[in-house]
Amino acid sequence: MEKLYEKTVRKEKLFSGRIIDLYIEEVELPNGKTSRREVIKHPGAVAVLPLLPDGKIVLVRQYRKALERALVEIPAGKLEHGEEPLASAHRELEEETGYRAQSMRHLISFYTSPGFADELIHLYVAEGLEKAEDGAGLDEDEFVELLEVTLEEALEMLQQRDIYDAKTAYALQYLQLRRALGEQNAE
CATH class of the missing domain: 3.90.79.10 (Nucleoside Triphosphate Pyrophosphohydrolase)
Structure with a gap:
C-alpha cells in the first residue's frame, strides 16, 4: 500500500503525560502535498x-x-x-x-x-x-x-x-x- 503511505517530515511533541503523549506531525501525502496530523501515542x-x-x-x-x-x-x-x-x-x-x-x-x-x-x-x-x-x-x-x-x-x-x-x-x-x-x- 505504498500509494497510501504518508511520510512524516516533521514531528513535534506537544504534551507528555502519565498515560498519553500528544504529537503534531507534518506529513507528505501520496500526491506530494503536505498536511498535519494530531497523533496520540499510548502504551497499549x-x-x-x-x-x-x-x-x-x-x-x-x-x-x-x-x-x-x-x-x-x-x-x-x-x-x-x-x-x-x-x-x-x-x-x-x-x-x-x-x-x-x-x-x-x-x-x-x-x-x-x-x-x-x-x-x-x-x-x-x-x-x-x-x-x-x-x-x-x-x-x-x-x-x-x-x-x-x-x-x-x-x-x-x-x-x-x-x-x-x-x-x-x-x-x-x-x-x-x-x-x-x-x-x-x-x-
Whole structure:
C-alpha cells in the first residue's frame, strides 16, 4: 500500500503525560502535498471478560471524567512499561475485581481509534475465577463498584447505555455469539 503511505517530515511533541503523549506531525501525502496530523501515542492496554463458573460476567462500574458519568465496563487497564499483555491481564483482573483466573485466553487485539491514536487493546477471556485471598488492589485514585450479571442483564445495560464503550460491547457480542453457537451445537 505504498500509494497510501504518508511520510512524516516533521514531528513535534506537544504534551507528555502519565498515560498519553500528544504529537503534531507534518506529513507528505501520496500526491506530494503536505498536511498535519494530531497523533496520540499510548502504551497499549488490556481488557478482560471475566466469566464466573455459574456463567455470570464480572463487570465494574467506574466514573469516567472524559464523559462526566459512570460507565459499566469489563476490567481493563494500560500496560506497564515492559509488561507483557497476558501478565497485565492477570494483574488488572485481580486489581479491579479481586478475582484470579485459572485460564486466561487471548481473544483478539484491536486499535481503539486509529484515526488519531495508536492504542492497541488486547482482549482476554478469563475463566476458572477464584476470589483472591487479599481481594482487589485498586490504585489509590481508582474507585469501582463490582457487578456480577448474566449476559442478558449485561445486554440490557448495553441497551440502556450503562455499558457504552467499544471494548465491553465487543466482549459481550463475542460471548453472545459463543453461547448461540454452543446452543446450536448442543441440538
